[in-house]
Every structure is written in structure tokens, then in C-alpha cells.
Amino acid sequence: MHQVPLFPDNPTDNTLNSLLGPHLKALHPDWQAALRQPEPREALVGLNQFLKQRLLAGARIFPRRPFRALDHLTPDQVRVVILGQDPYHGPGQAQGLAFSVPDTTDCPPSLRNIFKELAQEYPGTPLRRRNDLSDWADQGVLLLNTSLTVEAHQPASHAKKGWETVTDALIACVAGTARPKVFLLWGSHAQAKRSLIEASAHGPHLVLLANHPSPLSALRPPRPFIGCNHFLQASTWLEAQGSGTLQWLSNGPVGGA
Template sequence: MSWEEFFKQNDKLIKHIENQLEDTLYTPNHDEIFYIFKRVPFEKLKVVIIGDQPYSSSADASGVAFACKNNLNTPLLLERIIKELEKSIVKFKPPLNNQLEKWLDEGIFLCNFCFTCPIDDYKFKKTYYLLWEPFINNLVAYISEHTSVVFMLMGYRAITVRTSINEINCSVCEVPHPIYNYYQFKGCNCFQKVR
């Protein structure tokens, strides 16, 4: 089992997505869309955290969910996640930068429901989730069939992939979105549950 095998199995779907994206502006950059697969080897997976979509600024979006290329300003989403980690895990040390490299080294796979985010195309945003839905469902099904991990599904969209997860092999934690449902997210101790 490997990422290479997963991509072979989904070759037609990926080509379809690339065709749909061809004449649109989106983040992250094209060569960063699947960066997370290069960064976290399949055999090292421990936790899969799924968010909503990448940051809308190409200066921030990096191909790793929640991570940010820009180390000067921490996005509100990442800031709230770090605050919750600090409150719920006593020995937690905040990341040295916004790229979350240490988390990736530990086998934490950070992806979004949508691997790209459209820029300035609000009509396309309405159907954007439909474009990525088959890919993310195939991804979580593949992971959960071939390894035992903890899935953290962050927000409404991410929670919809639960039906594709083999819960005999894996455990699942549903979490309110740190931006859209902040008061439910704050103090929910979700990171304590997946520890």
C-alpha cells in the first residue's frame, strides 16, 4: 500500500479535476496541490486531520492544510487550533513556524476536503466541493482500508466523509470548525481525544 498506488487507482479522477481547474485561478500553486503526499509517507501515517479548503491567498496556501507559508502572520484558523492545543495538552509546545513541519514528521497528515480554493470565482465556489468530493472520499477509504489511524474531521464538510471511513480499523473524532463554529470548538478537548 502506497500513495503511488492510490494515485494510480485515481488517475482518471485526478485528470478530470485538473481539466476542470485548467482555466481557473486557485490556491495553492499547481505544484503544491498534492505536496502533503510527498511530505508524509503512507507507512508513517498516524493521524489524519481533514479541514475545509486551503487559504484563499497564494502567499499563505501551501498544500498542507492549516499550515501557512507566511511566518510573519499566523492565520486565525491556525491561531485557534494552536490555542486549543495549548489549553488541552499540558506539554504541548507551539510550532516554531507556521509550516507545521514537526507535525508532518510525526505522521500527522493535514489535508482539506478541497485540495484547492478558487480565487474570485464565487459561482465556481458553489460547485467546488462537488469537484473534490469523490477524491477526498476515495482518499479516506483507501487510508482506512489499509492502515489504522485516527481521523479528526474538522467542520461540516469534513464530517461528511465519515461514511467512507472503515471504522473497524480506524477511530474518528468529529470537531466543530475553528472559524465557523468557534464557540463549540473552543474548549472541546478534541486534541485530548486523539492523543
């Protein structure tokens, strides 16, 4: 997997402490190329101005590393894409990986339902105990929120500020690579990206739909998240495509995080 210079994690403070320039310079050239297209480039200029204003106003912005989901991977290395909406807005939660939180943090309800679904799909195996999903990223799982920053205790506070244009460019970049990949689209927000994925697709991709794992929707028909079998389907399909399998249940140490 691609490794880049990382912004050191601070276990007691996950607030953003710089503008986007240094983070963008640390990205792999293939991600940089996707973001140099006119629309995402313009959006990033606006985002930088917005973030500067909010930081000067004293806002606490999470996470410390907005582009962390890209640290582990080049576009060609992505095997699975899981789309979230925006980062967790509680102190110490957001890591820059959709749905993931540090192991020292309580498991959020949506992540708890993800683990519940894993236990259903893989009966008889040890339950996953790790809240940190870095091991998934190390295996080629892109855990991408569609907004990459948020303010403390204000969900969706940075939605519609330009991040969606940036992450659309990243999604299109990934879909446009030839390597077979699976897109797990949970909830209407993620499913709205289906047309973008299909329009950008180059190569065999599998798109799976279900409700969001939130307790508010996880059991709701017609596509309940609990019982969707997405993890098993993704692993089986990738193996059939010659792209290897995935270890979703690892409880061991995370490397390269």
C-alpha cells in the same frame, strides 16, 4: 518518513505553475495505486482539463504543490488525519497542508484557535509559535484538504470540480490500512466523511468530532472546538495502541518540509 522529489517552494510565489501529471508521478506508489481506481482516475482527467482552462485564462491558482500533504507519508505511515475544506485563497498562504501557512505569514483565525486549544490542553508548556505545520506531517499527521486547489480570493472556487472524488479515494486508502490512526473531523464538511471512513476501516481507528476551529463556530455547542481535547486524546490513544505519542507544540526547525 517517505521522501519524494519535491517541487521547490518559492517564498514569494505559491501559485500552481504546472498541470497535475508531474505531481502525480512524484507520489509514492501506494498513493498512485489508490488514484488509479476508475473514479479518481476519471476525476483527475477532468481536473487536469479544468486547471488547464483556468491557467490559460490567467487564473492564479494555489498552492504550488497540491499534493504536498502526501509528500511526507505513505498510507501506512499515517497516524492522524486532519481534514480541511479547501486551501487558503490569499497569496503566500496555501502550502498544500490543511490549516498550515508559512511562518512568515500572519496566523489565520482558524489556526489561531487551533493553537489556543493546544495551549488549553497542555498548560504550562511554551505556546506554539510556528504557523508551518510541516513538523506534524513529519510525525505522521495527514493534513488533507478535500479540495486541493483554489483561485486567488475566491474561496471554494474549485469545489465540486472533481477533487472530492480524488480525496475520498485517499481517505479510503488511509482508513483501509491496519495501522491504528485517529481521524479528527472538525465541522460538518469533515464529519460528512465519517461514513466513508467507517466503511473503509481496517484496523482500530478513533474518530473524534468537533466544530470547525473557525471563530464562527469554535465555541458553538453541542461540540465546541475550544475544549474538545482532541490533541491530547489522539496522542494518549495512539500511545496506548503502541503507536507512539505526538509532539504538537514543537517550535524548533522543521525538517523534510
